[in-house]
Amino acid sequence: MKTRLKELRARDGMNQTELAKRAKVSRQTVSLIEREEFVPSLLIAVRMARIFNEPIESIFIFDKEEVE
Amino acid sequence: MKRIGQGFIGGLIGFLGTFAIMNGNIxxxxxxxxxxxxxxxxLIGAGLIIATVVYYVLIKQTAKKEVSGEEEDALDEWKYKKFSDFSLFAQSALIVNLLLACTSTLTEQPLWMIVTSGVFLAIITLLSLIMPTLLKAVxxxxxxxxxDDKDYAKKLLEMSDEGERHVMLKGLYKSFNSVNLLLFVGILLLLFYxxxxxxxxxxxxxVIAAVLLFTNIQYIRSVKGK
Known part of the structure; x- marks a missing residue:
């Protein structure tokens, strides 16, 4: 899974700590997702999509093989 | 690298086993x-206690800092890493000082050494008890x-989020496998000794076999049927 979290954070001038607070997770979790070492649950993905006002699939991008 | 390590351990056990059987009076x-x-x-025990205290003070002082932006993220990461180091020092100090208390008593060392080992053990036990206070500061x-919650560890796990649990699970599983292997090797070494x-x-x-059995039964019972 690829993610645009870092790019979107930079766009909105938000640090990891702030995003973590708004998404009700730890900064460590945000960092793990950004480093693509952890696939978040649907609930966290929805919260992040709402924070950035973007569709989930444009933030978390899966390879064709991963979803088929 | 892992295979070389396993080969080395296997070779060492084989060597020690053969050596032990051939020479019955080492x-x-x-x-x-x-x-x-x-x-x-x-000295190692004292060094570890000093390192634990130094990290405690360092984390307490730095945790109060107020920063923003990228610095806030960097500070949070620093606190997390330093708290992990603090936990490692505290745990190692507890083990080394427990070993010291055992060896100084069993090998009949001077009284001052036995008393010092007891004092060290008391200090590190107290330091371990204030660990949750430090976590609150972080x-x-x-x-x-x-x-003072009797279910402190259980509640701490429950309040961790999914990312933190993912990290803990990976670490614990790795550690569980190592404990299984190393205790097995330990039994063989004690047999050869x-x-x-x-x-x-x-x-x-x-005792080691009982610990191995207990931890494995506990693990299987936890995952079975979930």
Whole structure:
């Protein structure tokens, strides 16, 4: 899974700590997702999509093989 | 690298086993160097206690800093890493000082050394008890369980988020596998030691085997049927 979290954070001038607070997770979790070492649950993905006002699939991008 | 390590351990066990069986009267010079061994443990134990205290003070002081932007993220990462180091020092200090208390008593060291080992053990036990207080200083905004809560560890796990649990699970699983392998190797080493020196380590072997059985049953019971 690829993610645009870092790019979107930079766009909105938000640090990891702030995003973590708004998404009700730890900064460590945000960092793990950004480093693509952890696939978040649907609930966290929805919260992040709402924070950035973007569709989930444009933030978390899966390879064709991963979803088929 | 892992295979080389496994090969080395296998080779070492094979060598020690053969050596032990062929020479039934080896004497390890524990008694002759017991004072030096205890002094070395005393110094390591003291060093680990000092490192634990230094990290405690350092984290407490730095946690109060108010920063923003990228610096806030960097500070949070620093606190997380330093708290992990603090936990490692505290845990290592507890183990080394417990070992020191055992060796100084069993090898009949001078009274001052036995008393010092007891004092060290008391200090590190107290330091371990204040660990939750430090966690509160590191994460003041998080609703951590009360430090005197009898289910503190369980509640701490429950309040961790999915990313933190993912990290813990990976670490714990790795550690569980290592414990299984190393205790198994430990039993073999105790067996070879018993054969080589004639000093039976049967009680230790039984205790380790019981620990191995208990932890594996506990793990299987936890995951079975979930």
């Amino acid at each position: 004497k390890l010079p524990f008694a002759r160097y017991s004072f030096e061994l205890n002094v070395a443990l005393l 994460y003041p905004e998080r609703p951590l369980p009360a430090t 018993s054969l080589a020196t004639g000093a039976s380590q049967l009680f230790g072997i039984i």
